[in-house]
Amino acid sequence: xxxxxxxxxxxxxxxxxxxxxxxxxxxxxxxxxxxxxxxxxxxxxxxxxxxxxxxxxxxxxxxxxxxxx
Numbered sequence: 001x002x003x004x005x006x007x008x009x010x011x012x013x014x015x016x017x018x019x020x021x022x023x024x025x026x027x028x029x030x031x032x033x034x035x036x037x038x039x040x041x042x043x044x045x046x047x048x049x050x051x052x053x054x055x056x057x058x059x060x061x062x063x064x065x066x067x068x069x
Contacts, residue, residue: 046055050064
């Protein structure tokens with residue numbers, strides 16, 4: 001009886017661990033994509049706010065220049 005339980009629980013535990021590992025890998029890939037989207041969105045907003053003039057981000061502060069820095 002104990003052998004049947006071990007042979008049943010072993011594969012279930014293995015499949016469970018594989019499912020968790022696969023989910024974790026996918027979750028690690030998403031933040032890079034979100035970070036790229038955030039930078040694109042941030043630069044888009046800066047171009048609109050500075051009306052096409054040169055700009056620079058200093059931390060979280062947007063600095064618009066009248067001429068080239």
